Amino acid sequence: MHMTQEAIVCVFALSLLLMLFLNTRAQARRNDQLLLELEQAKVHSAQASKELVSAKRIFGDEILKQFSIWGFTESESDIALFTLKGFSAKEIADYRNASEKTVRNQLTSVYKKSEMTSKVAFIAWFMEGLI
Known part of the structure; x- marks a missing residue:
């Protein structure tokens, strides 16, 4: 067992x-x-x-x-790139050691030359084909 x-x-x-x-x-x-x-x-x-x-x-x-x-100038191209990356006019001005007023004037020129009415419209123009 x-x-x-x-x-x-x-x-x-x-x-x-x-x-x-x-x-x-x-x-x-x-x-x-x-x-x-x-x-x-x-x-x-x-x-x-x-x-x-x-x-x-x-x-x-x-x-x-x-x-x-x-027909953007070199400065306008720089400003436009920063804008596409989401930077504010103040942030761009600080980075470029420029006055905020100068940056705003350049942004106005960018929007006018591109026939856009605002920052949102400008960014949306580039994003439209991606989404």
């Missing part, structure tokens, strides 16, 4: 060890699969980053072309 109980316990213990071994192997395979997926995601992310940098450069070039078409 005692030998039978020990045999049952031994079989049970061996069964648990086998299940643990099989589970460990399955987890190792899953980890390998996840590592492969991670590497693929890194490659995809790097490619997407390159494409984003390229798109930003192309968009920037197109913005500058449009500024040229509108």
